[in-house]
Amino acid sequence: MTKTLSLTGMRSFVAVCETGGVRAAADQIGRTPSAVSMTLKQLEDDIGAPLFESERKGALSPVGRIVLDEARAMIAHYDRACLAMTSYAADRQGRCDVASVPSVAVTLLPRAVAQLRSEGGNFDIHVRDSDSSAIVDAVENGVVEVGLCVLAGKRPQLTFEPLFHEPLDFVCPVDHPLAKSKHPLKWSQLTRESFIQNGAAEALGIAEVEALAAGSKLTATNVSSNLAMVEAGLGVTILPRLCRWKCSNDIRFVPLADPRSSRTVGWIAKEGRSLQPASLRFIECIREQTQAGEREFGYATA
Known part of the structure; x- marks a missing residue:
């Protein structure tokens, strides 16, 4: 049977890694240093291996490095899911987290966002630009819902639609x-x-x-x-x-x-995942703006 790991433990662990120590992590997350230390010890017991090379928490163990990546992805997914649920309950229409290659971020993406805004949707839209490999990682790890990028090779865990x-x-x-x-x-x-x-x-x-x-x-x-x-x-x-x-x-x-x-640029999302209404409508807008900009920008729509 799979063990259930504490989200509080994961947050404490990530905070220690990002701040460099138990005391700084405790200040960041609003807990006492002793509580953070106990939470880390419990997390190590639940996982069955040490997360740090020493008690000083200065360097991660091999297991700790893997747990850090997974913990960050889990926390991002949990926080976004909570936001989606509370947004629906508050009669809002959710949030769209999108990452884009820079060339699209400064041309088509602002037009898609403007179209989305003009339709009156009460969406929270968060945009970041990066290279394609970083965008693929961000979508796979649940940091963003939608990516606008080039997808090199097959990724069965991702949906890719050429634009x-x-x-x-x-x-x-x-x-x-x-x-x-x-x-x-x-x-x-x-x-x-x-x-x-x-x-x-x-x-x-x-x-x-x-x-x-x-x-x-x-x-x-x-x-x-x-x-x-x-x-x-x-x-x-x-x-x-x-x-x-x-x-x-x-x-x-x-x-x-x-x-x-x-190159072929398209949108990606996690395969089998139900996207928020904001993300679904954003994808429709980026499709429409891609079609509208074909002659102006000199590409061929897919």
């Missing part, structure tokens, strides 16, 4: 020799460029991009950093076409000739 297919373009300063090219660029034209590596380009899995990245001395992890580096003349890069709508006039996006230089 659009988006090209990735060569990005360079406006005065770069290739900025005025009248034709899509071939990989052979880029071999001598100082390439700024990023996750979106790497995720393409194309040998020619990997060759460019192999010689790269500069990596930027988000869209804003990539664009700033290009604008400063530190190199060129490859980014999703949607990113060009928020860049300066000193940067040019030039199409690539290789049809493989594209």
Whole structure:
């Protein structure tokens, strides 16, 4: 029979890990240090293994590292479920937690939220932007309900619905020799460029991009950093076409000739999970805004 683990114990454990000690954790969660220590001891007894390497609680044991990840996911799920139930009881329509890749977060997502607001729904909407791998983790761990991202490979625990297919373009300063090219660029034209590596380009899995990245001395992890580096003349890069709508006039996006230089963006949620009304309506709005923006943004709807 599966043991029932205390939610209070999980909260105490996470607090100790995040604050670095029992006393600080006790202050954070409003309990006494002795009560926190007793709760941790009971949690270790229930799990059947120590969670820390020593009594000083300075380093997690291998079991403790696993428990920390699971405890955070469990607490996030519990808190969101409580909010959903109390929202319904208070005659509200719930909350939508969504994570999005940056290019969608600054283009389609605000339009979807505006549409949702204009319809009069009394929703709490919480938005965060991140890269696709972090978004997948957030959905799987119950931190957010809906993700707008690229899903690499099959994830049976997730539902994925494609929204659009988006090209990735060569990005360079406006005065770069290739900025005025009248034709899509071939990989052979880029071999001598100082390439700024990023996750979106790497995720393409194309040998020619990997060759460019192999010689790269500069990596930027988000869209804003990539664009700033290009604008400063530190190199060129490859980014999703949607990113060009928020860049300066000193940067040019030039199409690539290789049809493989594209990605499919869609929404994800946990397979088999009943989404809150706010999340369901948000998905409808993002579908509609994706359709409406096809000609403007230059992608192909799925």
